[in-house]
Amino acid sequence: MLYTDHLVLHGIGIKKYADAVNISEIIGIAQAEVENSIDRAEERGLVMRADGKATLGPAGRLIMQCNYSRFYDSVRKNDAFVAAYDRFEELNVDLKSLITAWQVRDIAGSTVRNDHTDADYDNKIIDRLGALHESAERILAAMASVLPRMAIYREKLLTALERAEDGAIEWVSDAKIESYHTLWFELHEDLLCMLGKEREE
Structure with missing residues (x-):
């Protein structure tokens, strides 16, 4: 997993339920890049979206948690x-x-x-x-x-x-x-x- 993709999952985890703008603001990555990362995560079944907002799925939360020690x-x-x-x-x-x-x-x-x-x-x-x-x-x-x-x-x-x-x-x-x-x-x-x-x- 790329650091950017991990950071987007992290941002979703912190915000719980948020759109790309909110996530972009809290992690300091451009909105377009965040949106692309959310698209990839959704395709892999890591996040779920409703009304333009994303939340972590069980697999996404597990992968996010497993990568903290790697990236930090x-x-x-x-x-x-x-x-x-x-x-x-x-x-x-x-x-x-x-x-x-x-x-x-x-x-x-x-x-x-x-x-x-x-x-x-x-x-x-x-x-x-x-x-x-x-x-x-x-x-x-x-x-x-x-x-x-x-x-x-x-x-x-x-x-x-x-x-x-x-x-x-x-x-x-x-x-x-x-x-x-x-x-x-x-x-x-x-x-x-x-x-x-x-x-x-």
């Missing part, structure tokens, strides 16, 4: 990348705590859903997200020096943060868009797959 052996052995990943995992704990604070609040000793009517409270959380992002920027810069496509996440996360800071608060964690939390989850999944790690719940 050098990344797994790169001390700078692994060290950056370790820092990411530490920061991930902070991000989880922040998202929990965004979703629920402690009011008079009771945990209640955050209905986002308190702008001051929400703005403080977004400020915390901005501070966290500064650390994430340094981590992703270190990763991108080894694997350039990681810079895509830097750009996308910054875009989501700036939109949230401008008042469109759905860009903090809305699962239906490329919100900060959605992108962070995809980034985490990307790293786990490449490095052969398991997600800790």
Whole structure:
């Protein structure tokens, strides 16, 4: 399997169900090349398509997983990348705590859903997200020096943060868009797959 074809399967795996544009954006390969790769994968029974979007079939997922060690052996052995990943995992704990604070609040000793009517409270959380992002920027810069496509996440996360800071608060964690939390989850999944790690719940 060519690296490009593996990377397209990887992109589909990260996105779960996506069209060529979305996959192209997350893996940094031209849309036309992605579409050709999806065509080849569909012919081999590795992916399924519906409404212009692709998802992995069982065979595609198996082949994708079997090729991570082949294509990312050098990344797994790169001390700078692994060290950056370790820092990411530490920061991930902070991000989880922040998202929990965004979703629920402690009011008079009771945990209640955050209905986002308190702008001051929400703005403080977004400020915390901005501070966290500064650390994430340094981590992703270190990763991108080894694997350039990681810079895509830097750009996308910054875009989501700036939109949230401008008042469109759905860009903090809305699962239906490329919100900060959605992108962070995809980034985490990307790293786990490449490095052969398991997600800790």
